[in-house]
Amino acid sequence: MFSMIRCYVVFGQIRRHLTGSAFTQLIGQSNLRKSTPADFRKLRELVCTLERFGTLGNDIELTNKEIEVNDVIMYLKMEEYNKGIADPSQFVPGYHIFERLGKIKESRLFFLLSKMPKGGALKAHSRSMCSTDFLIKLTYEKHLWVCTTDNGCRLRSFHFSQEKPTDTRIEGGEWQTMEQLRDYRGEENLNRHLQNAFSMYPMVEKTTSAAAWQHLMKISLLLDGLLRYPPVWGKYFYNALKEFYEDGAQYVEVRTRLKRFYCLDGTKLPVQETVKVYQEHVQRFKEDYPDFIDARIIYSPQRRATVEEVGKFVNMCIELNKEFPKFVVGFDLIGQEDVGDPLLNFAGELQRLPAHIGLYLHAGQTNWYGTHVDENLIDAVLLGTKRIGHAYAITKHPLVLQLVKKLDIAIEVCPVCSQVLQLGADYRNHPAACLIANDIPFVISSGNPSFWRTSPLSHDFYMAFLGIAPMYTDLKFLKRISKNSIKYSSLPDEEKALAMTKWKIKWEKWVDIILKTKDQILAKETDTCPTDA
Amino acid sequence: MFSMIRCYVVFGQIRRHLTGSAFTQLIGQSNLRKSTPADFRKLRELVCTLERFGTLGNDIELTNKEIEVNDVIMYLKMEEYNKGIADPSQFVPGYHIFERLGKIKESRLFFLLSKMPKGGALKAHSRSMCSTDFLIKLTYEKHLWVCTTDNGCRLRSFHFSQEKPTDTRIEGGEWQTMEQLRDYRGEENLNRHLQNAFSMYPMVEKTTSAAAWQHLMKISLLLDGLLRYPPVWGKYFYNALKEFYEDGAQYVEVRTRLKRFYCLDGTKLPVQETVKVYQEHVQRFKEDYPDFIDARIIYSPQRRATVEEVGKFVNMCIELNKEFPKFVVGFDLIGQEDVGDPLLNFAGELQRLPAHIGLYLHAGQTNWYGTHVDENLIDAVLLGTKRIGHAYAITKHPLVLQLVKKLDIAIEVCPVCSQVLQLGADYRNHPAACLIANDIPFVISSGNPSFWRTSPLSHDFYMAFLGIAPMYTDLKFLKRISKNSIKYSSLPDEEKALAMTKWKIKWEKWVDIILKTKDQILAKETDTCPTDA
Structure with missing residues (x-):
């Protein structure tokens, strides 16, 4: 032998x-x-x-220039890695990101990754795309009323209106204009309060996944009245695209429930108007930033629904896709998986969707094993999903892993989200390590970066590259992941080719900038990194 | 298709x-x-x-009686499981075991598992086998001196001696007899102090693996003088076997450094004397408990050593095996893997061991991936190890997983140890779930139960069965794991057959007792469980 x-x-x-x-x-x-x-x-x-x-990304061949860039990146990676091996308390991915956000800001590796063209962000939830600062800016918009309880101390709801809102659903709630509340509580104090109200900070300690989800839902609910007003949504969404673009995303697929917008006089607009506002701002953004590829919508209502309701969602998706065939292109069901019905219950309805509307199902975002929750992975695959959101439990399902590889389904890995929603504590234990080891295709997404005050993609890339992937994983991996985000997007093949070209131009520019500023970046004495060109 | x-x-x-x-x-x-x-x-x-x-244990066929017992076990398991799904804060394996020890005591499932004959305990470290209470009992032995600092507040070292010890290596340390210290600090107060000094409580919060290891080593060091005195070691080891036996283990393989014992007058005995004390008490225990199978030694010096030192360890092992061919039967290197040299460095020395001395190497007890630490897994397998201790990182190495299956190497899974040594927080994320899914052979061990105040095996079985394995996993899994502990032991084949018979007799008795007391066990109103016959 x-x-x-x-x-x-x-x-x-x-x-x-x-x-x-x-x-x-x-x-x-x-x-x-x-x-x-x-x-x-x-x-x-x-x-x-x-x-x-056999590991993910090893198919990539680097150009000579990229090999040089790789040396820079690996130098910086190994610097952090070796410090971590010598003293694990210095290793950022061993900790909750809320505790290490400041330290990440100082990382030169993070800086380089933040400038890296990442292709597309394939999993962005509509209500959690903008930075906290921008959300606070929106609270200065005209006609904004706020409902508070506890003598103005707890913000419960926002609403744009000419007149004082008459909604009395919140017990003990009192409506006043934001100006009035700002005067009453003091601007600085109120904005500090909003900083916390719009994100999941300071939560760091281990709690349950259920409790973390409740926290997330509470923020989403608070934002409802603030964002469902068309002029504000327009600003919000345009800015979201800008933040994603500036973080290296040239393409975005938005998961959204497409809730109906309301007017100042309280009338509700049909859902088509919601889609139009999205579309209009994507169009405007593409004109302003010609190297931006596109944005598209995956219609994603809540999974906590009856079969009948899911049937209605499916009908709605078919209808919207007919009206906006190149914009509303996919279907998903979102929300905490542990408490929702299994996909199996909805299989009949989901199978009614015509095959040209892609399925991009969340599944296996759970710690449970051998239950109706993680078995959603089986259903997602057998229903013909094109990607799987999270799939945290997938490594416990070797047959599903084989199928995913065979059927070329990509996993949407969301490192930070998995931690904040309490699935795992240490990035080094994230199941995506097994995906890398088994060469299972995946993309890196963020989910709800707004709620954890992270950048649209960079923090997730940093944690994946430094914390999840093997020590020796290098630029080949980063390039593969970036290319995957176009390869596994909902774009038709011919548009993918164009998208890949647009990405490649930016990528090569990034490579050139690093080569040009290499000495500055590597200079030990440099505390701050050179800004990009 | x-x-x-x-x-x-x-x-x-x-x-x-x-x-x-x-x-x-x-x-x-x-x-x-x-x-x-x-x-x-x-x-x-x-x-x-x-x-x-495809999951582990599915090859087992249950008898009619076992099917009935399985109903009882699954009823209790599903009771806890369903409560957990409804409210994750009620699910014990989602938390640090130090916080839930009281709750586990109340679990009827735990009670049944604690009575279950588990076959062998294949990974028991010699210094952490007895309960804290028994260790405290040993501090009442005659001629025991204690060295303290901080005005008697910090216990630093024990020593048995006729005269006051003259060892001055501990700065500011003062020697007095235990009686004196007991008088000075008050018996109750001192014993409370010892409870903490002998275990890793109250540490619950996330720290680093390195810090947890330091804590563990500190306890081991404190116990050194207490346990290396032959009459006390005899009592300790006999009691350890008794505690393991009472917890359902009929066979024990002890990992030990075989340190030399000392006499009252300070003279050091040759290492052969250490082996003899072990052997003598195993013999006595077997006479007292005829259904106890055996205990054997895997010589396990510290991995933090030079190549030359490892060479000496190897020579020592060969020598001891010649003198005690049926007792000192294997070799391992122990201690924190992250800081030790890789196995690769010692490969030449390890290959000098004759093939009849089994290798039972610790490897991959780490969160690192793609480093010289987790690559110990590759070396352990290629050096021909019969089992792998921990192998926490193995799911990141699919090729090693395949080899392990092909070569029929068993993993020693230690659920509680992995948590306490800070590899993972939530039992549901333990990599052994993937071992179950891929039908990789393993045994359940505890490692250092004394230091975390758990039973020799039951807490680990409970966490594995409830927290790590799929929801539907049942008695077949428990039976497979128990049988594995004999199948993958170091016993020669003919002795394995006898061991299996001894285990089977106890197993059938356990089955009968559950069937007899089934109604009592299942009665909702029963707060306490019926004691076993």
Whole structure:
């Protein structure tokens, strides 16, 4: 047996054809205790090589320039990594991101990643795309009323109106204009309050996933009246695209419930108007930023619904897709998976969707194993989903993993979201490590960056690259992940080619800038990083 | 394609031969969006069946009696599980065990598991086998001196001696007899102090793995002088076997550094004397408890050593094995893996061990990925290890997983230890879930139960069964794991058969007792469980 292996080792090129499982067959039931030191070394080299060959991103060939850039990136990565091995309390991905946001800001690796063209952001929830600061800015818009309880101390609801709102659904709630509340509580004090009200800070300690979800829902509910007013939504969405664009995303797919907007006089607009506001601002953004590729909508109502309701959602999606065939392009069901009905219950309704409307189902965003919750993964795959949102539980389902690979379904990995929603504490334990090891296609998304005060994608890229991926993972991985976000987007093939070109131009520019500023970046004495050109 | 699948579904027996990967091949690049609702249901049934067929323990056939017992166990498991799904804050495996020890005591499921014959405990570290209470009892032994600092407030070292010890290595340390210290601090107060000094409580919050290891080493160091005195070690070890036996273990493999014992006059005994004390008490225990199978030693010096030192360890092991061929039967290197040298450095020395001395190497007890630390997994396997201790990082190494399965190497899974040593927080994320899903052989061990005040094996079984395994996992899994502990022990084959018989007698007795007391156990009003016969 060993002579066969030796032969493979000698002929490096043949080795490339020896897959992991072929190797396992080869080694059979050998008694490895009887191997010589030389045999051991050769076998070891073979296993290490096969392992690294098999990881995600290893198909990428770097250009000469990229190889140089890779040296810079790996220098910075290894600097943080080695510090972490020497003293784990210095390793950022071992901690809750809320505790380390300041430290990440100082990271030169993070800086480089933040400037990296990342392709598309394929999972962005409409209500949590903008920074907290921008949300606070929106509270200065005219005609905004606020409902408070506890003598103005708790903000419960916003509403744009000419007159004082008459909604009395909040017990003990009192309506006043934002100006009045600002005068009453003091501007600085109120804005500090809003900072917390619009995000999940200071929550750091371990709680349950259910409690974290409730917190998230509360923020979403608070934002409802603020954002469902068309002129404000327009500003919000345009700014969201801008924040994503500035963070390296040239393409965005938005998961949204497409709730109906309201007018100043309280009348509700049909849902088509909501879509039009989105579309109009995407159009405007594309004109302002010609290298932005596009944005599209995946209609995503709440999964906590009856079969009948899901049936209505499906009808709505079909209808909207007919009216906006290139804009409302997919369907998903969102919300806390642990408490919703399983996908299985809705299978009949979901199967009514015509095949040209893509399914992009959330599934397996849970710690449970062997329950109707994580078995959503099976249903998502068998219903023909194109991507799976989160799929945190997928490594417990080897057959689903095989199917996902065979059917070329991409996982939407959201590192920070998994932590904040209490699925896992340490990034090094994130199941995406197994996806990398098994070369399962995935993209990196953020989910709700607004609620955790992170950038649209960069923090997730940083945690994935430094905390989840193997130490030796390099630019090949980053390039593969970025390209995946276009490859696995909902774009038609011909548009994908164009999108890839637009991304490539920016990518090459980024490569050039790093090469130009390399010495500055690597200079140990540099505390701050050079700004990009 | 679907007609083929339909055929498989129709012929249930054929289905058994359709493995996961064959199924994946079959499904090919199908467009599942085009399947009918009936096709979807059939495919789903097939995938679910294949998934469950493939999990660890599914080879076990239960007897009629066991099926009845399984109903009881699953009733209790589902009671706790469903409460957890409804309110995750009630789910014990979602929390640090130090916070939930009281709650586990009340669990009827835990009670049944604590009485279950578990076969062998294959990973027990010599210094952390006895309960804290027993350790405190040992501090009442004659001639015991204690070295304290901070005016008697900090216990630093123990020593048995006729005269006051003259060791001045501890700065500011003062020696007095335990009687004196007990008088000075008050018995109750001192024993409360010892309770904490001998265990890692109250540490619950997330710290680093390095900090947790330092804590563990500190306790081990404190116990050094207390336990290395032969008469006391004899009592300690006999009691350890008793505690393990009472917790359902009929066989124990002890990892130990085999440090030299000392006499009252300070003289040090040769290491052979240490082995003899062990052996003598195993013999005595076997005479007192005839259904106890045996105990054996895996010589396990510290991995933080030079190549030369490891060479000496290897020589020592060979020598001891010659003198005690049926007692000192294996070799391992222990201690915090993150800071030690990689196994690779010691490969040459380890390969000098004759093949009849088994390797039972710790490897991959780490969160790091793609480093020299987790790559110890590759070396352990290629060096021919029979089992791997912890292997926490193994799911990031699919090729190693395949090799482990092919070569029939068992993983020693230590659920509680992984948590306390800060590898993972939530039991539901423990990588052993993937081992179950992929049918990788493993045993459940505890490591250092003394330091976390848990029972020798039961708490680990409880966490694995309730927290790590799929919801539907039942008695088949428990039986497989228990049998594995004999199958993968260091016992020669003929002794394994005898051991299996001894275990089976106890197992059947346990089954009978549950059947007899079934109504009492299931009666909702029963707060306490019936004691076993």
